[in-house]
Amino acid sequence: MAHHDFSPTHYHTTIGWHDPVLEIDSGDTVATTTVDARGRDHSGERVTPRGNPQTGPFYIRGAEEGDTLIVRFDQLKPNRPWGWTGGQVAANVVDPGFRPVFTDDPKPQFDDDSNPSFLWDVDIDAGTVQLATGDGPMTKTPIKLDPMVGCFGVAPAGGQAISTATSSTNGGNMDYRGFRQGVEVQFPVYAPGALFHLGDGHAAQGDGEIVGTGVEISFDVKFSVELIKGRTIYWPRAIDETWMMTVGNARPLDQCVQHATTEMLAWLTSDEIGLEARTAHHFLGQCVEYDLGNIFDPAYTMVCKVRREQVEALRRS
Template sequence: MTTHRFAPAQYYNVLGTMPAALHIASGDTVITETIDAGGHDKDRVKRAPGPNPMNGPIHVEGAKPGDALRVEIVRMTPVSATGWTRSVFAANVVEPEAVRTLPPGESTTWLIDRQALTTRLEYPPTGLEHFTLPLEPMIGCFGVAPSLGQAISTATSGEYGGNMDYRLFGPGTTVWFPVSVEGALFFLGDCHAVQGDGEIVGTGIETCFEVEVRLTVEKAKKLVWPRGETTDAIFAVGNARPLDQALQHATTEMLNWLGQDYGLDATAASHLLGQVVRYDVGNVFDPAYTMACRVAKKWLPPR
């Protein structure tokens, strides 16, 4: 297995069937430095337009439609001393009458301590003078090329992944994406230092990371929507609007997974999920919303 250091020559604001910037073998590791959601690098130099410019695409040898690409998020190391967020709620996450009472939104700077691995507001408002958060790195936008030759904006998401902004997409998590084109064509970017559920201000703490991922082809693995695994849970992700449709996609993908890998029929899966399922909200700001259907491993039968 080989480790590749990938420095993009250009960035993309779509996930699509673009010429590969890097070819690797299945099981290889890639280390790459991302720019932020607005297109700025770690030195605040503008490198690309927003939204969410992606590194890639990376062609993984042997990946073909019907396979899955396993993405192990090995490491995310902050490389910038600052990050930024929007300062007020997105209009769609509060009642319409409340929108009129919100102050004008603006960009707010956060200071990142890369030794202590914490962050705080540069100019905190009253009441948040001592508000310091531990870093919880996550990848906001990543995935593979969609089917049918589509090129889909990094502002949204679908079966291929995209701008899901789900907090568990961080170091130690393994993610599977359904492959729709030869080589999979993997993209990633839009990393956050911290983010609450839903990305309800329209951003996480947007900043730059050095990201290390391991990319492996799994042949003939039947999935429609992204799946993931952490140390103590498995989860399936659905992306759609309205929110109930995203939940339906996530639940159906989990139902299929429990049948394929754990031998549970629909009745058994219903008993299990009915009592122990947890639903996590990913993005509720962008055109497609994200829901994750999550089950703790302690409740799963042995494989």
């Protein structure tokens, strides 16, 4: 199990079958960095075009179609003291014609950027994030620093390269706030080496990413990988200290629910967990919970989750 330090020099705005930047083995750990969604690094310099630029891809030796790749986020740490957001709740999240909206958007904060944005102070030592643009109540009320990765995944099937604006079975722009430090995320492998990409760090974000951004920021990242040979899954799965989670990425939203629920039933009744179908259906019917991931971009994200302690109790019964 080796440790690798990798400093990116170029980025991708698609997740696809790109030339790998580093080859690693199952069990290895990588320390690297990501830029923010507009391509700005730890110093605030724009080093690559906007669009959730991805660090990678990383080639995992021995990975091939039909395997499962597990990625654990060992560290997700903002590496500069400010981030930025959009401001208005997206039109597709409210009723048509709803008011109020506000029209006093700030001027663009950067000379090379035509879109307005709001700046936020990020205090890593205090563990807080606070609006720094304007003088309203949010500039006086800090919120919790809660780092997460918005866009990451493996190369999709068939040699495709899928835009980092959206998501599919291979992951992508899921913007789920549960993808925090310590989580283990599982992906179906389609390409030789899996080709893992990551980017789009957020210092904080509400469910749904309903203003089109979290608090966008660059990150220092450490992740480790594990390859499970011959285990085939169909949608991303995840585990943290509390939850087992499955992810559906699609539109309309009910299709996301279908994908996530199907993957959870498949997981619970697999040889790995071993519940009978009847038990799994009863359990989900009364105990399942759902979290909303991205509802801003072309594909929406829904997460189906169950408590690990409840699953373990069922397995012991």
